[in-house]
Amino acid sequence: MIRNVNKLFCGTLVLFVCSTVDNGTAQEPLSFERYREVVEPIFLAPRGGYGPGRAPCVTCHAEQGTPLRLQALNENPDGTVFWSEEQSRQNFQIVSRLVTPGNPARSRLLRKALAVSAGGAPFHIGGKFFESQTDPEWRTMAEWVQAADPVDPNPNDIPPRLDFQFFQECVQRIFLDKRPGDVECVHCHDSGSRNFARRIPEDRDFWNQEESRGNFAIARRYIEPGHPMLSRFLTHPLSSEDGGDGFHGGPRRWASRDDPEWQMLAAWVRGEEPECLSY
Ligand code: HEC
Ligand code: HEC
Incomplete structure (x- = not known):
């Protein structure tokens, strides 16, 4: 009984709560461990320059007011940067809301920085970083999203038209x-x-x-x-x-x-x- 209520609730409204809290309905929620191990480093990776399409994601995304708001970085004495586990958990909460579990194609995280010709979103102030869906970093993020059970009852349905x-x-x-x-x-x-x-x-x-x-x-x-x-x-x-x-x-x-x-x-x-x- 309670499980049913949860399921309905999850399917319609609180994607993020349901994908991060194991409430007994989702068999395979988005994995925090995988996120921390393989996805989060993508946000830090240097890309050989400054500005759109070239700066590390975190350069823009740790700023107040940007969506995908990541935590400010800590610095080691040797100049390397890191997020504590607690900070990674906060990042995870934000990032989880930008993906549709089980469905990379409908995940903003996947679409924003992907070239339009490869199925990416029409617009990203931060520019395009991934030329195609075969890009290894893109695939890493996609596999993480794909591994989670869909919360969307009909993940392959065509999205409704916005009137x-x-x-x-x-x-x-x-x-x-x-x-x-x-x-x-x-x-x-x-x-x-x-x-x-x-x-x-x-x-x-x-x-x-x-x-x-x-x-x-x-x-x-x-x-x-x-x-x-x-x-x-x-x-x-x-x-x-x-x-x-x-x-x-x-x-x-x-x-x-x-x-x-x-x-x-x-x-x-x-x-x-x-x-x-x-x-
Ligand atoms: C007092 C000024 C102000 C008013 C009034 C205001 N906004 Fe905003 N809004 C902002 C600013 C500044 C930002 C950019 C910073 C941020 O992300 O919040 C913003 C951002 C947004 C964004 C996010 C855009 C993005 O870049 O992702 C949306 C959506 C939005 N507002 C919707 C609304 C709607 C709908 C209303 C009216 C119900 C509204 N705002 C009223 C100042 C305002
Ligand atoms: C030069 C600054 C900059 C860089 C670098 C950048 N972004 Fe962005 N990004 C933005 C801004 C500004 C927005 C909000 C306006 C928009 O939607 O384009 C945004 C929006 C987004 C959104 C949408 C969030 C939402 O809530 O709708 C995602 C996802 C995103 N970026 C992912 C990335 C990823 C992944 C990278 C690195 C591969 C990256 N961005 C690099 C500036 C940047």
Whole structure:
């Protein structure tokens, strides 16, 4: 009985809790030992340069505010660097949330730094590090993810389509909506590289089709269709007490996943057709 409840819970929401805590349902959770032994060193490996595509992952990913937030490194007297086991465990928690156990192809960790031509994500500020899926480092990460039992009931299903119409008519309203004590998304996300809520021209009070397409293209980067809890769009402004990310430069709009607005967005990300909550 309890096992069933757990399973349902794991399958839908708390991928990360379920993949790191042995709760008796997942036979083969993501392995911390393998992570520490073979995956984590990849983040430290020198790549012969600076900046996108050339710097060690950790150069950018131990900075405050970057997703995939790794712990700051310790230095030995001889200049070599390391993470303590405790720090590695914290890294593991973050990294685990960027993978879909049993399914490398749907894991952000695997897709971000992989060339677009090899099936990688369209965009990574950090650049592309792996030319193909035969790259030994890439394979090491993929094998680690593959070895874990899928939490996704249908790992080979095609991810749902993200409905643009709903984004245009409904989701964008959230960007303009002010909650007591908070600032609207548009206030901060109207420019820069995370500009999914660009400034609306003076003579109008909402985005037209073309502008909405532009907003959608940016917001899309933070959404993993089918997986609300792997979608930063939903985890970034969510309270860290209920599974939200450790840091957001803006407010926590949703105190918990029970917030009807969060529920609505989650349904949209899962490819369902929720009713729009109007403001
Ligand atoms: C030059 C800086 C830089 C380097 C080097 C870098 N990244 Fe990134 N990475 C970023 C930034 C900035 C973002 C957030 C914006 C984006 O999605 O591109 C990011 C995003 C990511 C994400 C998405 C995290 C999320 O929560 O969506 C993953 C995964 C990732 N990087 C993996 C890597 C890996 C693996 C390496 C090394 C092989 C690496 N990065 C090297 C800057 C960097
Ligand atoms: C007060 C300013 C501010 C407001 C308001 C704000 N944000 Fe942010 N947001 C930031 C900053 C700064 C960052 C970059 C640092 C970080 O990752 O938190 C960010 C990052 C993000 C990211 C992650 C982008 C990435 O690079 O991975 C998402 C998603 C996001 N915000 C969504 C929202 C949503 C949705 C709203 C409205 C409900 C919102 N934000 C409101 C300042 C804000």
